[in-house]
Amino acid sequence: xxxxxxxxxxxxxxxxxxxxxxxxxxxxxxxxxxxxxxxxxxxxxxxxxxxxxxxxxxxxxxxxxxxxxxxxxxxxxxxxxxxxxxxxxxxxxxxxxxxxxxxxxxxxxxxxxxxxxxxxxxxxxxxxxxxxxxxxxxxxxxxxxxxxxxxxxxxxxxxxxxxxxxxxxxxxxxxxxxxxxxxxxxxxxxxxxxxxxxxxxxxxxxxxxxxxxxxxxxxxxxxxxxxxxxxxxxxxxxxxxxxxxxxxxxxxxxxxxxxxxxxxxxxxxxxxxxxxxxxxxxxxxxxxxxxxxxxxxxxxxxxxxxxxxxxxxxxxxxxxxxxxxxxxxxxxxxxxx
Numbered sequence: 001x002x003x004x005x006x007x008x009x010x011x012x013x014x015x016x017x018x019x020x021x022x023x024x025x026x027x028x029x030x031x032x033x034x035x036x037x038x039x040x041x042x043x044x045x046x047x048x049x050x051x052x053x054x055x056x057x058x059x060x061x062x063x064x065x066x067x068x069x070x071x072x073x074x075x076x077x078x079x080x081x082x083x084x085x086x087x088x089x090x091x092x093x094x095x096x097x098x099x100x101x102x103x104x105x106x107x108x109x110x111x112x113x114x115x116x117x118x119x120x121x122x123x124x125x126x127x128x129x130x131x132x133x134x135x136x137x138x139x140x141x142x143x144x145x146x147x148x149x150x151x152x153x154x155x156x157x158x159x160x161x162x163x164x165x166x167x168x169x170x171x172x173x174x175x176x177x178x179x180x181x182x183x184x185x186x187x188x189x190x191x192x193x194x195x196x197x198x199x200x201x202x203x204x205x206x207x208x209x210x211x212x213x214x215x216x217x218x219x220x221x222x223x224x225x226x227x228x229x230x231x232x233x234x235x236x237x238x239x240x241x242x243x244x245x246x247x248x249x250x251x252x253x254x255x256x257x258x259x260x261x262x263x264x265x266x267x268x269x270x271x272x273x274x275x276x277x278x279x280x281x282x283x284x285x286x287x288x289x290x291x292x293x294x295x296x297x298x299x300x301x302x303x304x305x306x307x308x309x310x311x312x313x314x315x316x317x318x319x320x321x322x323x324x325x326x327x328x329x330x331x332x333x334x335x336x337x
Contacts, residue, residue: 037097037272041072044100047086047107049079052168052197053215053296057131057260058102060292064283073100079196082171083107084117091124095267097276101125104134104173105259105312110319111171114328121312126273129262129280130308132293132300135233136177136258137240139217139226141207149229149249152211156187164190166200166209173258174200174213176319177232179326180256181213215297231297232257239295255318260298261308277305 044065046058058075066073078086087107093099108121119125138149146152156163167174170193178191189211194200197214204212205225212226218240221228228243232254235245246254262280264273283289284302293300303311322328 037275038069038071040098041074042069042098042100044073044075044102045086045090046075046077046102047079047083047090048077048168049196049198050077053134053298054083054102054104054168054260055196056296057293057298060289061102061129061131061262061280061283064286064289065279068279068283075102081117082111082115082169082175082193084111084115084119084171087111088117088119090263091119091265093265095265095269097264097268097272099265100128100276101263102131103261103263105257105261105315106171106173106176106319108261108263109312109316110173110176110323113320113323114171114175121316122309124266125263126266126268127261127263127305127308127312128273128276130284130301130303130311131260131262131280132284132298134173134215134258134260135218135231135237135297135299136174136213136256137215137217137221137231137243137297138181138211138213138229138246139204139221140211140229141204141209142224142227143207144210144227146229147227149244149246149251152229153185153187156185156189160188161190163187163210164192165211165213166192166194166204167213168197168200169193169195173256176322177213177256177258178211179328180254180322181251183322183325184251184254218297233299256322257315257318259311259315261312273305 044058044062046055048054062073062075078089084107087101090099090101111117112119146155165178175191182189192209197216200212201216203209205220217226220226228240230244230246230249231237231240233245281302284300290300
């Protein structure tokens, strides 16, 4: 017998029906009553403003999801408070599969402590897709008289409190990376939080902030508008020739990382969770998606839900150590720019 491919909608309807039949074995209408999913557009919440890495990743993935699921997947930017406003909104959303979060591990794991958000990353969300590790690029304005990470560290030691670094906001991955750099090297540099990557990079190019830690800085290093000192990774980067990994630049065993993942509100039915997880795994293996994300400094890998949860727990442990050691205040009152 020749098998017939099953569409995504049919798969979810069948999976839902199986669950219903198991729960009510004597209900003859279980199969017929199973709802089709998705039956309407899906909101894909990006908890940062347009123009940053999270936003660009959201748009790449949403197009792929829309093609895969056969419905519109609409990116909704809900920025503010280090990504916690949009993240909180998804955590409170109806767990029906029609609201997805494009999260970074930073706004899930560190922002709750630093900003004072009330959600729990492990209890309030269900990861359904691992979207890749973020490669931080350490870049400075060309006017700063340093050409290597070692020279920056020496310069910062000679000018304590006079060098600042810009990030996408309080509690973001860049913020944790900057504080981790301070802890590893003993330098005194000042955090300048912005409302997203785009304004931070704009000010770095204009010379209003000395250092940025952001994957999107790579394009401005290539154009000569910024100087690249290092990037968080263990090997050389073909798209950043001449820029060493942070290991090669002198800081071994760098642990401050960031990654993107897609998540649903806790309580979403298992058939929907499983089907979306399958969809994200398939999308993550597509060569064009791998290439598009790599251009943004995101190294994708096909992780299942269990592996993603392990990464999330590991990130929580590292970030908790940085937050405690750096004494980053809960509910910071420093206003984002």
